[in-house]
Amino acid sequence: MIAPSWSDTALRQLTLAANHGKLWMTIAVVMSLIGKRQRRAGLRGLGSLAGASLVSNTVLKPLIGRRRPTLDPAHPHPLVRMPWTSSFPSGHSASAAAFAVGAALERPRTAAVLFPLAAAVGYSRVHVGVHYPSDVIAGAAIGGGVALAGQRLWPAVPTTAAQTGPGSAPALPRGAGLTVVLNSESGSSAGADTRILALLPDAKIVHWDPDYPLDEQISDDSRALGVAGGDGTAATVAQIAIDRDLPLAVFPAGTLNHFARALSLETYADTARAVVAGSAGTVDVGRINGCLFLNTAGLGGYPEMVRLRERLERRIGKWPAAAVALFRALRGHKPLDLVINGKRRSVWAIFIGNGEYRPRGLTPSNRSSLADGVLDVQYLRADRRLGRTTAIAASLFGTVERARVLGAIQADHLVIESHTGPILTAHDGEVTGPVDHIDLDLDPLALTVYR
Structure with a gap:
């Protein structure tokens, strides 16, 4: 019988540290102490890990039921206790890949450390004799896939600044x-x-x-x-x-x-x-009835929906939060009868962005440009049968734009008349109104900002 080598001992300790996600939870705690971006990356990693663990351990293992590898005669005693669950896929590998990919989506620099560590955890499962290589490869694919799919539920914050127009400011x-x-x-x-x-x-x-x-x-x-x-x-x-x-x-x-x-x-x-x-650029600003806004404005049920969504999204993800917020905000609302730039429309809520927002739908949160010269109007249609129900269901799966319950207009000026009576408006988190006439304008490249 061959005595365990130093590498056997090291890989055994690594594989045990990864049991029940303890290694990744510890890393997430450390990341949360470093800064906001790292904390968000750690949370995304843990969310991805939870999803991958559910798919691999709860769904696939009972369905497939693969036997564990037989022991090597040179090592009649396994380096770790042989698990009783199915060998395929490797839950450790799925969790490791999910955490590493999820965190890297939010904070790409973490990939340099987390990817090799996740690969080492995967290899350790083969080295200690509890998995076949194919188990590990499949687990890693599942984990990475779950993390990437999580982008639909919780879009990552862009790591690059939105574009601005040319501008100058004094160095101070x-x-x-x-x-x-x-x-x-x-x-x-x-x-x-x-x-x-x-x-x-x-x-x-x-x-x-x-x-x-x-x-x-x-x-x-x-x-x-x-x-x-x-x-x-x-x-x-x-x-x-x-x-x-x-x-x-x-x-x-x-x-x-x-x-x-x-x-x-x-x-x-x-x-x-x-x-x-003295690093600076210029950006567009929007105006709603003369009041300047830098980010967004909203009408009808949208202001309430935004408040509810932002309170929930850090706990349950952006798309599920949007669905819950939409249900709560619109539960007691009636459709708005509006005339938008001369066209009559029946809507539940309206979002107006200073610049084009992504993703499209009920959770627009990011802009690639602060100087694209458009007001981005997105509204939830009330003229569709089961429109609210469809919108809530589509929100859960991130398919609002394809569900045909979303309307969109891009312009630099809009006039909105309410035939429903005075309605609440909001801009950059401040609720105003109610009013029955709304003028929306865009002032291109009106503000110089340090960046």
Whole structure:
């Protein structure tokens, strides 16, 4: 009998560490401590692992029932206890591949570490004698496939910034000449002033006092404006920046930071680097009844649906959250009788994006360009039989666009008249209205932003 080698011992420890996903859970916890992107990558990895484990261990193993490999005469005692379940496919390999691919979809740099580790886990299952190579290959294919399919339920956040138009802004070493408006009521703005001044010590911080006009709180000698708050705050300060012909620096201090994320400004340091370097571009801005919006606007049941969806999507994924939110938001709503650019339409809810949003349907979340010159209008049709039911079902499977319950218009100007009576509107998370006449306009390349 041959005594176990150092490689036998190492691979045995690796395969045991991967039992019940313990290795991957530990890695996800470590990733969550590093930063937001890594935390999101870890969560995607664990979600993919759960799906792959369900498919391989709960569905396929009982169906296929393959015997485990026979022991090598040179190793009459297995390196690990022989599992009683089916050999095909390898659940360890499925989980390893699912976690690695899922995390890499969200944070591609993790592939350099996770892919070799996942491959080592797969090989360890063959080395310790509990799987055939074909079990491992099949398991890895299942895990990778589940992770890729998960993109439909939970689209990954783009890792590159959306395109902007050409623009220039002054380089401000140490932040000299930058006035930053801080909304202390926004999601993660606690301590924002300290963090900004640590990066840009010569910047001026203005704490937004709603009892006084914001424009009067900003000095006339500012060379650039900054904003630390949510998307609604950013839109308000953006209007002042346009009025004064100043560039805008967006610090991600809100809860969701959609506009900052579109510019790939994930941290305060990202924004500070752009300010110091004078790196800038220009972006379109939308207007709804004269009010500026940077990201999205909505009518009817859409504002309520967005609030519900964003509360649920981090727990259950974007598409399932959209289905639940749609059901709850529209349960008590009647269809809207609207005239959109002269054409009468019956709709449940309307989404308006500043630029073309993807994916199409009820969960648009990403833009490839902030300067494409279009208002992207997507609406849920109410003139289709079982339209709400179809939309909810299609949301669960990410097939809304193909279900023929979605209408779309792209233009730079729209006029919407409500024959239902006054309806609520919302833009960048701020609910307004109700109104029965809505003017939507696009101002192309109107705002200069640091990026």
